[in-house]
Amino acid sequence: MKFKLGSAYFAILGVITLAFGGLEVVTGLPGIEGLSTGALEIPPDLWRGIIIFFAGAFITAGAFKLRDIHGLGMSTFGSIMLWIIAGCDIFTRIMESIPNGAGGLNSLEGFLATYGPPYSPALFLLPFSLVIFYFIKEVEK
Amino acid sequence: MWELLNRERGGKRKMPRTSLSVDERWKLIDSISKQVVLRGKYKHTLKDVISDLSVRPMTGIPLALAVLFGFWAFFGAFAGFFTDGFAVPAFDDHFLPAIQRAFPGEGGPLYWIFVGDPGAPSCFEAFGVLTSGLFVAFGVVLPAIVAFYLVLTILEDTGYLPRLAVLVDTVFHKIGLHGFAIVPTILSLGCNVPAVAASRVLETKKQRFMMMSLLAVFIPCGAQIGVMEELLPEYVPAILAFLFFGYFVTGAVLSRLIPGRSPEILIDVPPYRSPIMKNVATKTWARVSGFIKMAVPAVLGGIVVVNLLYLLGVIDWLADALEPIFVVWFGVPAVTVGALVMAFLRKDMAVGMLGGMAAAGLLTTGELITSVVLVSIYFPCLATFIMLWKEGGVRDLLKSLAILTVSFFVFGGLMHGIVALAGV
Amino acid sequence: MKVGKIGIKALVLVLIMFYALAAIAWVTGVEAPEEEEFELGEVTIEDNGTELAISIDEVSEYVTEKIEDAMGSVPEDMEMFVSGAYRATLLGISEVWEGEVPSRDDIKIVSSLPEPASALCFQYITGTGPSMENLRAENGVFEIVLQDGTLVENTSVQHLYELSKNITADDWKFEISSISTGESFVVEVKGDVFPEDFFGLREKVVFGQTASEKEGQEFTWEWSDINDGFQGFEDYEIFEGLEEPAPDSATIVALIAVILAIVILALII
Numbered sequence: 001m002k003f004k005l006g007s008a009y010f011a012i013l014g015v016i017t018l019a020f021g022g023l024e025v026v027t028g029l030p031g032i033e034g035l036s037t038g039a040l041e042i043p044p045d046l047w048r049g050i051i052i053f054f055a056g057a058f059i060t061a062g063a064f065k066l067r068d069i070h071g072l073g074m075s076t077f078g079s080i081m082l083w084i085i086a087g088c089d090i091f092t093r094i095m096e097s098i099p100n101g102a103g104g105l106n107s108l109e110g111f112l113a114t115y116g117p118p119y120s121p122a123l124f125l126l127p128f129s130l131v132i133f134y135f136i137k138e139v140e141k
Numbered sequence: 142m143w144e145l146l147n148r149e150r151g152g153k154r155k156m157p158r159t160s161l162s163v164d165e166r167w168k169l170i171d172s173i174s175k176q177v178v179l180r181g182k183y184k185h186t187l188k189d190v191i192s193d194l195s196v197r198p199m200t201g202i203p204l205a206l207a208v209l210f211g212f213w214a215f216f217g218a219f220a221g222f223f224t225d226g227f228a229v230p231a232f233d234d235h236f237l238p239a240i241q242r243a244f245p246g247e248g249g250p251l252y253w254i255f256v257g258d259p260g261a262p263s264c265f266e267a268f269g270v271l272t273s274g275l276f277v278a279f280g281v282v283l284p285a286i287v288a289f290y291l292v293l294t295i296l297e298d299t300g301y302l303p304r305l306a307v308l309v310d311t312v313f314h315k316i317g318l319h320g321f322a323i324v325p326t327i328l329s330l331g332c333n334v335p336a337v338a339a340s341r342v343l344e345t346k347k348q349r350f351m352m353m354s355l356l357a358v359f360i361p362c363g364a365q366i367g368v369m370e371e372l373l374p375e376y377v378p379a380i381l382a383f384l385f386f387g388y389f390v391t392g393a394v395l396s397r398l399i400p401g402r403s404p405e406i407l408i409d410v411p412p413y414r415s416p417i418m419k420n421v422a423t424k425t426w427a428r429v430s431g432f433i434k435m436a437v438p439a440v441l442g443g444i445v446v447v448n449l450l451y452l453l454g455v456i457d458w459l460a461d462a463l464e465p466i467f468v469v470w471f472g473v474p475a476v477t478v479g480a481l482v483m484a485f486l487r488k489d490m491a492v493g494m495l496g497g498m499a500a501a502g503l504l505t506t507g508e509l510i511t512s513v514v515l516v517s518i519y520f521p522c523l524a525t526f527i528m529l530w531k532e533g534g535v536r537d538l539l540k541s542l543a544i545l546t547v548s549f550f551v552f553g554g555l556m557h558g559i560v561a562l563a564g565v
Numbered sequence: 566m567k568v569g570k571i572g573i574k575a576l577v578l579v580l581i582m583f584y585a586l587a588a589i590a591w592v593t594g595v596e597a598p599e600e601e602e603f604e605l606g607e608v609t610i611e612d613n614g615t616e617l618a619i620s621i622d623e624v625s626e627y628v629t630e631k632i633e634d635a636m637g638s639v640p641e642d643m644e645m646f647v648s649g650a651y652r653a654t655l656l657g658i659s660e661v662w663e664g665e666v667p668s669r670d671d672i673k674i675v676s677s678l679p680e681p682a683s684a685l686c687f688q689y690i691t692g693t694g695p696s697m698e699n700l701r702a703e704n705g706v707f708e709i710v711l712q713d714g715t716l717v718e719n720t721s722v723q724h725l726y727e728l729s730k731n732i733t734a735d736d737w738k739f740e741i742s743s744i745s746t747g748e749s750f751v752v753e754v755k756g757d758v759f760p761e762d763f764f765g766l767r768e769k770v771v772f773g774q775t776a777s778e779k780e781g782q783e784f785t786w787e788w789s790d791i792n793d794g795f796q797g798f799e800d801y802e803i804f805e806g807l808e809e810p811a812p813d814s815a816t817i818v819a820l821i822a823v824i825l826a827i828v829i830l831a832l833i834i
Contacts, residue, residue, distance in 0.1 A: 039591060047210055054203035073190025077200060080191070081207040088214035090583050095222040099832065103230030113597035116582070116590035136187060242786060415572065424761075 003067045006135050010063035010075050013128055017082060018056025020121035024049030041118035048085060052122060059129070072129035072132075072139050079129045086126035089119075188413050195304045196410075198311075205308055208301065212292050217374075219288035220281075220367055228280030230266045237272055244271075254448045266497040268448070274441045277368065277493045282436065283429075285367025289331045290428040291421070298416035298424075302327070303408055316389055317396030317403040318348055325352055326388075329529035332432055333525040336360070337532055347401025351392060353529055354541040357521035358548050359388040362438060364489035369513060372496040376510055383559070384517060387552045395544070417429075435524060436487070443486030447479065447494075456482060470550065474556035476503050477512045484516045486523050491516045507565040514556045519549050595793050605796055608654055608690055612669045613702035619690060621651050621796075624749035628685040631695055635681075640771055642788040646682035646793035649737065653752040654690055657741025660750040671745050672705035677738040679709055679717055679728035687739075688720075706744065714737060730772050734759045753805040758794060760787050 020042070027034050028046030035042040058078030065071025097114035100106040106114070194200040244256045250541065252259065257269030264276035272482075296302050302324060310320030321342065329336035333356055340352040361369070361384065369377050396403070450456050459482070460467075460475035467475050476498055484491035492513055499509045521529060530538045589595075607618040625647050632639050654674070658667055674687045684707070688694030692704035707718040709725075712735065734756045742749030750800070770776040770784040794803060801807040 003314075047206065047310060051203060051207045051210055055207075057198065058203075059723040069185050069187060070190055073187055073194065074200075077191055077194045081204060084207045084211040088211055088218070090579070091215060092218040094579075094583070095218040095226075099222065099224070099226030101230070103227055103234060104676075109595055110597045112586065112590050112593075112595045114590075115227070116595060117587075119587070126580075140187070179637065247779075418572065 002138065003135070006131075007063050007066045009131065010059055010066060013064055013125070014056050014058075014060030014075070014078065016056070017059055017078070017121075017125055017129075018053055018123070021049050021051070021053030021056050024052060024121070036118055039117035039119055040124065041120060043120055048120075048122075051081055051085055055079070055085075066135060067139070069139060072135060076132055076136065079132050082122060082125055082129050085120075086122040089123055144437065177488050192304070192410075192413055195301070198308065198426045201304070201308045205305060208296070208305075210244050212296075214364075215292055216285065216288045217370060219291075220284040220370065223284035223366075224281050224371060228276065228284075229263075231260070232272075232280055236276075237261070237264050237267060240271055241267075250452055253452065254445055257448075260428070261497075263497075263500065265493055266500050268444065268494060268497060270441050270444045270448075272491070273284050273493060273497075274444045277490055278440045281371055281493075282364040282440075282489050283368050283433070285370070286331065286363050286432050286436075287425070289363040290425045290432075293327065293331060294421050294424045294428070295416050298421060300413045301412045302306075303410045306408065307410065311390075314403075315396075316392030317351060317399075318343070318392065319403070319405060321408055322348075322352055325356060326360060329356045329362065330366065331363045331428070332436075333357060333521060334435070335428075337525060337528045340532070342346060343468045344404055345402050347399050348403055350533060350537050350540070351395050351399065353533055353537075354395070354544050355388050355392055357525050357529055357541060358518050358545050359384045359391065361517045362488060362522075364487075365492055365517065368489045368492040368496065372492065372499070373509065373513065376397070376506075378433050380510065380514060380517075383514065383552075383556065385546065387518065391544070391548055436489075439522075439524065440487050440490055443483060443490055446486060447483045447490075451479065452480060470557070471511060471515060471553050472561065473508045473512050473515070474503065475510075480516060481519055484522070485520050485526075488516055504539045507560040507563075510565060511553070511556050511560050515549070515553050518545070518552055520545065579654050588715055593834070598828050601759065605652075606655060608658065609671065610658075610665050610690070611666050612692070615702075616666060617669075621648065624651055624686050624689050627689050628682050631685050632681060632722055636726065640682075640726075641785065642767065642771065643682040645788045645792040645795065646678075647686050648792050649754060650676075650678075650683035650686035650739070652795050652800075652803065653739045653754070654687065654741065655752050656804060657739065657752050658774075661741055661743050661748050667743065668703065669705050670703035670742050671741045673707075673740075673744050673749075674705070675708045675710050675740040677710060677712055678732060678736045679711060679725055680732060681722040681725040681729065683724055684709060685722075712738075730768055733764050755803060755805050757801050758791060760790075761786055763791075 018130045023035065023042050024044075026032060026044055026049070027042050027044040028049050032044065034044035055078045059075045059083070060078075062071045062074030062076070062078065066075065093114055098106060100110060156376045195204055240256055241259055241261075244252055245261050246252045253269070255270045257267035257272050261267035261272070264280075267273050303321075306320035306323050308320070309323050313319050313322050324342070325336040325339040328339050337353050338357050340349050340356070343352055345351045361381070366377065366381075369380065373380070395458040447456070456479045460478040463478055464475035467473050467477065477495065480491045480498070483494055493503065495509055495512045495516065498504045499506070504512065520526070526538075527543055533541070605621055607620050609616065609618050611617070619806045625644065627666045628643065628647050629639055632643060657674070658672070661667070661783050667691050669690075674690050674691055676683060676687055678684075685694055690695070690705075691707045693707045695702070708719060711717065717725075734754070737754035740749050741752065766776075766780060766784050766787070770781050776784070799809075
């Protein structure tokens with residue numbers, strides 16, 4: 001039952017990831033602007049889009065065989081790609097939050113404001129993708 | 142052994158033979174292994190699956206793209222943090238005005254050599270030993286090099302680099318090299334000198350010569366990329382893509398022209414493992430400190446030499462002499478000659494000089510892009526030149542320089558055409 | 566492996582901290598303080614019922630004209646004195662009248678700085694300057710009282726120019742007060758606005774005629790920087806006794822709460 005739910009979960013997550021990747025590819029094409037709605041921003045970056053698209057594809061492909069080590073491995077592989085993109089976004093924000101652009105340290109408000117919206121899709125998807133660790137532990141048992 | 146073989150044959154042979162046929166050898170091997178090897182079903186672990194997926198083209202290439210993206214994003218954020226966040230304001234707003242005022246003999250030759258232009262608003266434009274030299278060496282290049290070597294070391298220690306070599310093996314075979322050539326290529330993105338040394342791992346003279354020539358001509362070093370990122374961040378991916386295009390095209394041509402073999406190499410692909418932070422720190426520090434010891438004196442010395450050549454009028458004479466070629470074939474003004482002279486000593490400073498010229502309105506964006514490409518492909522820096530000499534000898538060095546000259550004109554002209562067509 | 570576990574723990578903490586900060590930033594809607602370039606406002610006063618907005622350019626024009634008439638030429642650092650006096654007036658008026666527009670005849674300025682350009686600036690604002698009869702209907706009061714209490718009766722340009730030879734950072738003190746209510750505010754320029762030995766260099770360059778070219782260049786750079794500071798820095802950066810505005814307290818409380826929570830989490834994990 002757990003793995004059936006897990007399969008459904010990762011299938012949905014994979015499809016959503018794939019969709020966001022596709023959107024980033026489209027907005028990354030020359031002449032097309034990025035999309036921004038509320039706290040979500042689709043950055044116009046072809047490279048990122050391709051990576052997230054494939055990440056979504058691998059997560060989805062592995063979702064249907066989650067109990068099998070190869071299926072789990074495929075979903076984990078896709079998650080790793082997503083973590084790389086999200087990790088870069090997080091690292092970039094941390095680096096941007098510290099200096100104030102004039103050679104000194106950022107003010108408290110400036111520091112906090114750097115972490116404010118909008119966020120890329122990878123940042124929204126990252127926490128949901130961490131569920132894979134639960135299934136890795138289950139399979140290893 | 143003979144008893145074993147005899148038993149296998151049903152005890153028919155009475156006298157031992159002095160040699161075995163091929164079939165007999167294989168039968169002997171089978172029989173020994175049956176007795177000593179335990180066979181069972183190997184259970185794949187998650188690491189094995191991921192390792193396997195990393196080397197298959199359908200899954201491995203997207204992962205390679207992700208890793209390269211991560212490399213690039215980390216490099217940009219890390220170097221940008223130190224350079225744009227602190228070094229640029231500290232040097233341009235505080236250090237530069239102070240030294241412009243404090244250094245005696247404003248306008249004199251010593252002032253020009255050590256401080257540079259007294260009215261320069263930024264360290265990039267000043268071009269003095271104590272201004273541009275210190276700023277480029279410590280404010281721009283050092284963070285870039287630290288970022289590069291940190292990520293490279295982590296990739297090495299996790300075991301990803303050999304997998305990348307397997308992935309790109311087919312591509313490199315097309316140019317007479319093999320996948321492991323990716324390692325010196327990536328190393329060259331940090332500094333050409335250890336990359337040229339790493340070419341020793343290639344088996345034949347042909348492969349080593351090709352590798353060294355391609356690295357010296359087409360792969361910009363981390364210091365140079367750091368300065369390019371500072372000046373032209375939006376064009377750096379396109380410039381690198383163009384250089385890699387040149388790398389592969391020239392490699393394909395050389396592979397057909399240079400006689401010799403391109404054999405396979407067997408390499409060990411280690412399992413994925415977590416990098417040990419202490420090892421990463423030690424290796425990164427060793428590489429960075431080696432780079433600092435080599436690069437900083439070269440940067441400072443290079444500025445002294447180029448400034449002297451400017452003061453003696455040598456650069457102006459060269460610019461006048463070469464102006465027709467520069468303007469017509471490359472589409473850049475003759476002032477870039479100064480940067481090309483500097484590029485022989487330090488490529489990062491040469492790009493910095495071009496940035497200063499662009500800021501002063503002497504170069505358009507298109508001319509800056511073409512000039513940066515010319516600086517990349519025109520001559521290896523002095524340190525690489527010496528390394529090429531040391532590794533390949535005088536004859537190979539001269540051959541590399543001939544390849545360089547042809548590439549310089551071909552790809553420099555091509556860049557001019559692309560920039561003109563793109564309307565940059 | 567111990568090191569591997571520490572690495573994962575650190576990663577988890579970084580992730581938790583990032584998302585916590587993101588949540589706070591999103592919920593509180595905090596925005597980065599914009600790099601507002603300080604804008605030099607205008608001195609707004611009322612003169613016989615008519616509201617006047619006096620800009621620094623207007624004052625500079627008047628001061629330049631009067632000094633040229635009196636001395637034939639304008640000292641190179643005049644602009645610095647006008648800027649300093651103008652900023653002091655802006656601050657003093659905002660502190661004493663608290664947003665209300667003062668009447669010109671209610672303004673009293675007592676300056677400790679015996680110097681012609683700053684004096685002419687104060688005289689223009691109070692309407693007590695030379696040849697101001699056609700420019701104002703009412704006038705306030707302006708006096709120069711030295712640090713030792715001496716009232717400077719002769720406020721002519723030449724006399725003040727001579728007195729300005731020996732000025733120091735301590736003389737940059739101005740009292741702006743309301744004649745009707747007696748309320749006053751003392752504006753004192755911070756000592757560190759002026760580089761070390763600036764006034765010694767000034768004496769050498771402006772009065773001594775023995776300064777070298779390098780010293781002359783140095784003086785120009787220094788007074789230009791001070792002038793830029795008077796025209797571009799916040800009040801708390803140039804005047805004594807003022808505090809930098811504190812950041813929004815709600816944001817700080819939320820940030821401290823998150824950091825404490827993460828530290829506790831780190832100890833538990």
